[in-house]
Amino acid sequence: EPVIKFFEGITDMTIQIVIMAMRLAPYGVFAIIASTLAQTQSTELLMALIPFSICVVVGLLVHVIGTNSLVLYFLAKRNPIDNFKKMKAVAITAFSTSSSGATMPFTMKTAEQELGVKKDVSSFVIPLGATINMDGTALFQGVSALFLANIYGIDLTIGGQLTVIVMAVMASIGTAAVPGVGIVILTMILVSVNIPPEGILFILPVNNLLDMCRTVVNVVGDMVCSIYINHGEEKVSK
Secondary structure: OHHHHHHHHHHHHHHHHHHHHHHHHHHHHHHHHHHHHHHOOOHHHHHHHHHHHHHHHHHHHHHHHHHHHHHHHHHOOOOHHHHHHHHHHHHHHHHHHOOHHHHHHHHHHHHHHOOOOOHHHHHHHHHHHHHHOOHHHHHHHHHHHHHHHHHOOOOOOHHHHHHHHHHHHHHHHOOOOOOOHHHHHHHHHHHHOOOOHHHHHHHHHHHHHHHHHHHHHHHHHHHHHHHHHHHHHHHHHO
C-alpha cells in the first residue's frame, strides 16, 4: 500500500506539472505559427496552401463529426450531440496545446466524470489511444502526400495511393503524442512512394495550425473509443 500511494503521488504531481505547462502552451503555439509565417517569403506558396488546408480541415470535420457520431449512435447507443457537448472543453484544450499527451489528464477526467466511463476503462483506453489512435494524423499525412505528389507532377497509381493509405495508418500508430511529430513521420511515407521528402518544406507554414486541428480529432476519437469499450463492458457484465 505505501508503494501504491507513493506512485499515485508521483502521478498527481506529474498531472499538476502538465496542467501548468498547458496554461502556457497556447502562447507558445501562437508564437510558433507567427514565426513560421513570417519566414515564408512567397505569397504564391501561401495561396496554394489555402485549398490544401481547407481540404484537410473538411476531411477532419467529416471524420470527427460523421464517423464518431455513427460510432456513438449505432455502437455505443449514445446521443452524439449530448456527448460532443461534454467533450467541448477537452477539444478546446487539445486545440490550444496541439498535444494529445498533454491533454490526457483532462481527457481521462472528462471521460470518467462527464461521459460516465469507468476508471478502469478510461485509464487503459485513453493512454493507449494517445499513442496508437492517431486518426487525425493519418488523414493529414494522406492528404499531404497527395498534395505534394501534385506539386511535383508525380502521377500516383492506385497501388501508390493504397501504399499511402496503409503507410499513413501504420505510421500514425507509432507517432508520439507531442506537437510536430506527425510531420517527421510524413517523411517516411513520402519516401515509400518516391516523393521527394524535402517537399515537406512546402507545408510547414500551415503545419502548426493543422496540427492543432488534427489533435482535436485524435483526442475526440480517444474519448469515443472509451465510451464504446465501456458500453461493451457493461453489456458483458449484464
